Amino acid sequence: MLTQTTTRVLEPSDLDAALAVLDREPVANAFVTARVQVAGLDPWRLGGEMWGWYADGMLESLCYAGANLVPICATPRAVRAFADRARRTGRRCSSIVGPAEATAQLWRLLEPSWGPAREVRAQQPLMVADRLPDDVTPDPYVRRVRKDEMETIMPACVAMFTEEVGVSPLSGDGGLLYQARVAELVGSGRSFARLDRDGRVMFKAEIGAATPRACQVQGVWVAPEYRGRGLAAPAMAAVLRYALADVAPVVSLYVNDFNTPARAAYRRVGFEEVGAFMSVLF
Structure with a gap:
């Protein structure tokens, strides 16, 4: 039984727990969820590791560490733990991307050792639609x-x-x-x-x-x-x-x-x- 808080690389047997976390925010997590649903948590198939942050034995936050470093449903305490692990492993990704608040905190913690970045885009609005517009006719040639x-x-x-x-x-x-x-x-x-x-x-x-x-x-x-x-x-x-x-x-x-x-x-x-x-x- 895991107690208090800990961070570890998730294994294929952790799939259901990881999907439950991803399912909390289906829109923001769509990119990572799609990969996990196809590849599971095996790093070779997934194209990277999935880190899990546990509190009192419960999986609460994730971080995908592949070509991108992506905090997922990450609390401030989880972000600090993910930053510690990322510093120890060294930068292997080409970008950090994710929800603005968690990503900003993660970058503040990593910048002293990983910086400087080539470019930081601090605000990228996330937009959604669930119906067709009433006043814009879809282009028939697309x-x-x-x-x-x-x-x-x-x-x-x-x-x-x-x-x-x-x-x-x-x-x-x-x-x-x-x-x-x-x-x-x-x-x-x-x-x-x-x-x-x-x-x-x-x-x-x-x-x-x-x-x-x-x-x-x-x-x-x-x-x-x-x-x-x-x-x-x-x-x-x-x-x-x-x-x-x-x-x-x-x-x-x-x-x-x-x-x-x-x-x-x-x-x-x-x-x-x-x-x-x-x-x-x-």
Whole structure:
């Protein structure tokens, strides 16, 4: 029996307890929940460790430690414990991302040993929608990307990632992991785009994480030459329609607070702010 407080790496036998914690906040935790539901808690399949923080023998908080470090339902005491473990193991992640309050505390504790960060995005509104808008007609030309269109969608995905994150996803391994992830989303029918008459991508977005209770839209991008033409809101309405019909009853996304046009487009489609994320990029 575990007593008082302790932190440890969770094992496959802890799956039910971990899912119960994740289920407390199905929207905010959609990304990690989706991974755990598919891969369980085995680090090789999950792509990282799941740390658990216990109080009086009960699992109360989690932290996913993989390519990203993600605090989950993390209390202030749990965050301190996770920071201690992260300092001991050293930085292995490319970012810290999660609910703003816990992530800010985690970064304050880790910055002296892990800093400086390449960029800190302290407020990224978390937005949700559970119905189609009344006054925005979904763009009929937005559709699922076909498996034979990888060469068409890949340059747009690279452009979006580079613009959003500040580094190319093709660095390091030459883009093999990133290309595999794009192919996975296309193959599962969760990649959407509108093409122009020349077959070039005008708009694209993906449903990056999906659980029975919520899904998360990511990678929203409008080609520079088509920006400012009112394309985004109808295109997002089309993605929302697909998501609600085929994936989950609640659709979420998070966006940089300084991206005023995107936030306005999402609000037009009916997305409402329900919280905030924070990202620390290395």
